[in-house]
Amino acid sequence: MINLTINGIKCQAEPGSTILQAAQKVGIKIPTLCYDERLVAHGACRICVVEVKGARALVPSCSAPVAEGMEIQTDSPTVIEARKEILKLMIENHPLDCLTCEKSGSCTLQDLCYEYDIKEGGYNGEKKNYPIDDSNPFFTYDPNKCILCGKCVRVDNELQCTGAINFIDRGFYTHVGVAGDKTFEESVCVSCGNCVSVCPVGALMPKQPEKFRYWELNKVRTTCAYCGVGCQMDLLVKDDKVVGVEPVNIEPNDGLLCVKGKFGYKFLNHPDRLKKPLIRKDGELKEATWDEAMELIASKIKEIKEKHGSEAFGALSSARCTNEENYLMQKLFRAVIGTNNIDHCARL
Secondary structure: OEEEEEOOEEEEEOOOOEHHHHHHHOOOOOOOOOOOOOOOOOOOOOOOEEEEOOOOOOEEOOOOEOOOOEEEEOOOHHHHHHHHHHHHHHHHOOOOOOOOOOOOOOOHHHHHHHHOOOOOOOOOOOOOOOOOEOOOOOEEEOHHHOOOOOHHHHHHHHHHOOOOEEEEOOHHHOEEEEHHHOOHHHOOOOOOOHHHHHOOOOOEEEOOOOOOOHHHOEEEEEEOOOOOOOOEEEEEEEOOEEEEEEEOOOOOOOOOOOHHHHHOOHHHHOOOOOOOOEEEEOOEEEEOOHHHHHHHHHHHHHHHHHHHOHHHOOEEEOOOOOHHHHHHHHHHHHHHHOOOOEEEOOOO
16 A cells, blocks of 8 residues: 555555545545546546645646655645636636526536636637537537536547547637537437536536426436346436436446437326226226236136147247346246247347
8 A cells, every 4th residue: 555645634545546536535525527437537627636745736636646655735725726727717718608507506617616716717818609519319519618628528439439529620629529520410429428428517418308407306216227237327306207317337337328228218207108007898998906917917827828728828028127037037938837939029
């Protein structure tokens, strides 16, 4: 273990870990914008700078490795002033429409400006004026709100591995876009929404079915039902309606979702959604309890097996079940009912 001191606190860190990780381990908060624990840090935003005794300049804590005997200050006057200057540079070219921005309440840039008391940039320089890309059916992209943290680019290229987006141009004109500076609809984007999930500002936003503020929401942890992988997600719920989905950074999906998991939730609130079993009575389908439905199924299975034998049955299982549920399905038909007439919609 490596011995170091952070804000006067003596602590230890594993070799190869960063200053940021060492600080997090002892409960010291360092602000970040471009950092993602799933990616190798590249220090793009610089908001995480700290003061290291003996260093000639401030050090980005997300990418700087710890060293024996390091003495670190995460909130010295020099560090605070540097962070304020970085935030001023960011909002100098960032629309200050926080009153109506849909990201309000979940915007890291907004939170940091509040924490460091930054209200405007004050440089009065040239402003970006890119068109908003509304072509994708699931999300919008406003490049004028982008702070070039690079999280969307790196998640798309290194985790999702689609390669749909990257940095375009250089210097002041650098912006995130798709090949040929076209629209998302014209690109190889698969609409997974993982870039949307990691955006710390309002540059990439889901097309919401209804307006909400993030402080109005409750989060409900659940498992995606679209396939058997078992991706973990948080449903964003307002007034008993699901209005959005966020991936959870735990196994098995590690903070990633596909287009179905991220955006395919609107059936939950659909008026035609079946919520109870239906049993046909006198030629009409009528709602029933689960006990009634199970008893009917069991009685019909016994009746058919007695009259026609096991080979009268066939089963079709689903990729939207877990592997364990599919295993039980084939066990039920092979071992209990006594037939091998079972198939699967995906044949996996």
